[in-house]
Amino acid sequence: QQPVQSPQAVILREGEDAVINCSSSKALYSVHWYRQKHGEAPVFLMILLKGGEQKGHEKISASFNEKKQQSSLYLTASQLSYSGTYFCGTAVRGGGADGLTFGKGTHLIIQP
Amino acid sequence: AAGVIQSPRHLIKEKRETATLKCYPIPRHDTVYWYQQGPGQDPQFLISFYEKMQSDKGSIPDRFSAQQFSDYHSELNMSSLELGDSALYFCASTQRRSSGNTIYFGEGSWLTVV
Numbered sequence: 001q002q003p004v005q006s007p008q009a010v011i012l013r014e015g016e017d018a019v020i021n022c023s024s025s026k027a028l029y030s031v032h033w034y035r036q037k038h039g040e041a042p043v044f045l046m047i048l049l050k051g052g053e054q055k056g057h058e059k060i061s062a063s064f065n066e067k068k069q070q071s072s073l074y075l076t077a078s079q080l081s082y083s084g085t086y087f088c089g090t091a092v093r094g095g096g097a098d099g100l101t102f103g104k105g106t107h108l109i110i111q112p
Numbered sequence: 113a114a115g116v117i118q119s120p121r122h123l124i125k126e127k128r129e130t131a132t133l134k135c136y137p138i139p140r141h142d143t144v145y146w147y148q149q150g151p152g153q154d155p156q157f158l159i160s161f162y163e164k165m166q167s168d169k170g171s172i173p174d175r176f177s178a179q180q181f182s183d184y185h186s187e188l189n190m191s192s193l194e195l196g197d198s199a200l201y202f203c204a205s206t207q208r209r210s211s212g213n214t215i216y217f218g219e220g221s222w223l224t225v226v
Contacts, residue, residue, distance in 0.1 A: 002154075032215060041202060041217040042155065087154060089215075096143045096206045096213040099157030099168045 001025055003090045005103035012078050012110050020073040020106045022088030031064050031071040032089040032100055035082075042087060045073070049094075075108070083110045114138055116218035118203050124224045125193050133188040133221045137205030143167065144186040145215065146178055147202040155202060161186055162208060193225045 003024040010018055022031060030049050034042035048064035048071055059079075064071045075082055085107050089100030117136040125131050137144050143162045147155040148171075157170035161180035172178070175193075180186045190197060200220045206213040 034217075039200070041219050044214055044216060047214055089155075094213075096162070096208040096215070097167060099145050099147075099160045099170050100155075100215065101157060102154040104154050 002101055003088055003103040005086075005088055005106050007106060008104070009107040009109070012108070014080060014110055014112050015077050018075040018078060018108060020075070020086050020088075020108075021070065022072070022090070022103055023068070023070045024090050026069065026090070026092055028064075028066075028069050028090050028092060029094045029098075030091045031062075032091070033062055033071075033073050034087045034089065035084045036087060036105075037084045045086075078108075078110050080110050080112065083108055116203055116205050116216055118201075118218040118221050120221060121219065122222045122224075124226060126226055127193055127195060129193050129225075130189065130191045131193060131223060132190070133201055133203075133223070135186045135188070135203030135205075135218060137184055137186070137203070138207075138216060141205035141207045141216075142184060143206045143208055143213075144180055144184070145204040145206075146172075146186070146188050147204065147217075149200045149202060149220075151199075158188070190223075195225050198223060198225045 033045040036042040059076045062073045085105040089102045091098040145160040146158040149155040158172040160167045164180045178188045204217045206215045
């Protein structure tokens with residue numbers, strides 16, 4: 001079942017913060033976050049495994065609440081380069097056994 | 113660093129023709145995934161292979177087939193093409209581990225069916 005992402009779109013000014021949420025009705029093993037620019041490949045941002053960990057990558061971090069089967073991606077002090085569509089991909093089994101099921105994406109537009 | 117290589121990058125076919133897409137995973141990656149992404153859509157998982165065996169199956173049409181070869185490259189074969197098959201097809205790869213795995217995507221192959 002497809003994870004639900006929110007919001008669908010968000011427009012920010014450079015330097016502002018954003019939070020993108022991803023929730024699933026299934027028990028998840030992992031949540032993968034990607035950013036995709038139009039016509040390009042999804043670029044891996046980070047992976048979170050069940051266990052409620054939080055990870056960071058430059059000014060981008062994420063958390064995974066295993067009890068709620070929810071993950072959130074945090075973008076702080078956004079830069080123009082952060083513009084794109086953010087997808088969460090979920091897997092119910094570990095070890096790469098599953099193909100990821102992606103949410104519908106969150107369109108992020110950063111304005112100068 | 114080496115990435116996932118896909119070919120061809122662009123392909124134009126007529127309805128009812130066949131097409132073959134190729135994917136070369138990152139060296140030492142043993143798992144390959146195929147995704148289809150329509151305009152403005154999220155990537156849809158089609159099929160995956162691990163050690164040359166089908167691992168997981170998603171929304172792959174019966175007209176499509178795929179396989180992974182001994183050198184770990186994979187091919188997606190599409191027959192009786194329909195206009196709705198026009199999409200960006202991604203291959204992704206990973207190296208299986210017991211806990212967590214990063215899945216990297218190739219640049220994609222644009223298929224246009226006319």
